[in-house]
Amino acid sequence: MKGRTIYKGKAEGEALVTNQPISFYGGVDPDTGTVIEKDHELKGQSVKGKILVFPTGKGSTVGSYTLYRMKKDGTAPAGIVNKECETVVAVGAIISEIPCVDKIDVAKIKTGDRIGIENDVIKRL
Amino acid sequence: MMDGAEGYTVRKSMEILVALGDIYGAESLIDIGSVQVSGVSYSNLGDAGLEFLDELAKDGKVRVLTTLNPAGMDLENWQQLGISPEFAEKQNLVIKAFEKMGILVSCTCTPYLIGNLPLYGEHIAWSESSAVTFANSVIGARTNKEGGPSALAAAFVGKTPCYGLHLDEKRIPDIHVQVKAEFTKLSDWGALGYAIAKKAENKIPYITGIKKADLDELKSFCASVVTYGAKPLFYIRGITPGSEEQAEPKETVLIDQVDIKNAYDNINDPVTRIELVCIGCPHCSINEIAKAAELIKGRRIAEGTEFWVATSRSAKQLADKRGYSAIIEEAGGKFACDTCMAVAPLKGRFKSLATTSAKGCFYSRQNLMKTKMGSVEECVEAAVTGKWSS
Numbered sequence: 001m002k003g004r005t006i007y008k009g010k011a012e013g014e015a016l017v018t019n020q021p022i023s024f025y026g027g028v029d030p031d032t033g034t035v036i037e038k039d040h041e042l043k044g045q046s047v048k049g050k051i052l053v054f055p056t057g058k059g060s061t062v063g064s065y066t067l068y069r070m071k072k073d074g075t076a077p078a079g080i081v082n083k084e085c086e087t088v089v090a091v092g093a094i095i096s097e098i099p100c101v102d103k104i105d106v107a108k109i110k111t112g113d114r115i116g117i118e119n120d121v122i123k124r125l
Numbered sequence: 126m127m128d129g130a131e132g133y134t135v136r137k138s139m140e141i142l143v144a145l146g147d148i149y150g151a152e153s154l155i156d157i158g159s160v161q162v163s164g165v166s167y168s169n170l171g172d173a174g175l176e177f178l179d180e181l182a183k184d185g186k187v188r189v190l191t192t193l194n195p196a197g198m199d200l201e202n203w204q205q206l207g208i209s210p211e212f213a214e215k216q217n218l219v220i221k222a223f224e225k226m227g228i229l230v231s232c233t234c235t236p237y238l239i240g241n242l243p244l245y246g247e248h249i250a251w252s253e254s255s256a257v258t259f260a261n262s263v264i265g266a267r268t269n270k271e272g273g274p275s276a277l278a279a280a281f282v283g284k285t286p287c288y289g290l291h292l293d294e295k296r297i298p299d300i301h302v303q304v305k306a307e308f309t310k311l312s313d314w315g316a317l318g319y320a321i322a323k324k325a326e327n328k329i330p331y332i333t334g335i336k337k338a339d340l341d342e343l344k345s346f347c348a349s350v351v352t353y354g355a356k357p358l359f360y361i362r363g364i365t366p367g368s369e370e371q372a373e374p375k376e377t378v379l380i381d382q383v384d385i386k387n388a389y390d391n392i393n394d395p396v397t398r399i400e401l402v403c404i405g406c407p408h409c410s411i412n413e414i415a416k417a418a419e420l421i422k423g424r425r426i427a428e429g430t431e432f433w434v435a436t437s438r439s440a441k442q443l444a445d446k447r448g449y450s451a452i453i454e455e456a457g458g459k460f461a462c463d464t465c466m467a468v469a470p471l472k473g474r475f476k477s478l479a480t481t482s483a484k485g486c487f488y489s490r491q492n493l494m495k496t497k498m499g500s501v502e503e504c505v506e507a508a509v510t511g512k513w514s515s
Contacts, residue, residue: 064272091272
């Protein structure tokens, strides 16, 4: 699948997929990478080292910094795949240098798939 | 600017702005009137964020009016709120970095109440999701929901890439929300925001059926609707600017009293004993402080419960002059100026929260609090009895 590069680069990992938007600030514990939002379908699961696949971001504008500190602390996702990447997540990916691509039909990816990102291309490995 | 002739920070900022412009197909950078910067609490930033800001502060100076979001503590009375000296030291370093950049240390999420008031149609580059939504929807200014770092980048350059909500064609509503419900208290507007966000995820709602709304209600609604997942722009027919010019979108959803009740059920946790009561998310206006003072006058906050009024320092100064602050403090309440429960380092300190704010409930879960949302009356009652009664 080919999408739009938000931040270039290569990443590989196991996909963690949700159909619900994510707010990194307030929705994810930066110390562990665990999703903590009440009623979120990923609640209790860790995004650390995963190819995190979600439709778009929501909520807090602090989320860019949350991604940045997760990257520094080793709890960030290895890569991000969105249907439509919003500015907060895009800026987070850019300053944290996390490969990120959007305009992808996220319904075609299942949790547990081994996924590779290379710039604007997504491959099942 | 890209070649570094204007310094490290301008070059770095241009890299961020140009990257965003390329991604989203902006044809140019446009001049902006002001900036609101989020990502101020050391609790959010950590050392990684502080280092990032220190780098930018070396030679970065803002070129437009730039105001700041709440910090992790009251900058003057942090001891009274139980903040540790270690946290205060780090928080002060964050504030120093922003001051060095020429940013006004306003520390409020309601910049539009304290002197950063954009005009209708004006292009701005704001972060702080509730303020972005208020600026776009209630004022009719134009901003994308900037992340903290891209808002800073825009401030250092004085421009932002022209895409998204800066463009007429991206401001067209895409879902009609018919509201058939009655609102009797402030928190109903938070519940409405939750209900609409769940039915209009990542969409621009065009809302009909609301006859009247005041500043505090719209402020609360803005915070909730964007927190729970809508785009940072909505129209309310007959109330917000531009609503008369936009056509009703075809896709229609209904919000009725059952949706409002469901919103309360989802936001509220099963908890009776209340350890923290906090009003002011977004920061209390002077009217909200007046109401709290009237309700709490002559009463006493329960042993083992704290009552916080989160507000801007400017609103607090008005409250001082009117005697509201003295009334609240005599009852045992505390002012949390420059900060709020959503960004202060409260993890593990309180097991439960009562508040008027749907947004406040969302962000307090990361601090492991059970939450109750209700009217100012219910919150004051919880503060003086230590219990949630309804």
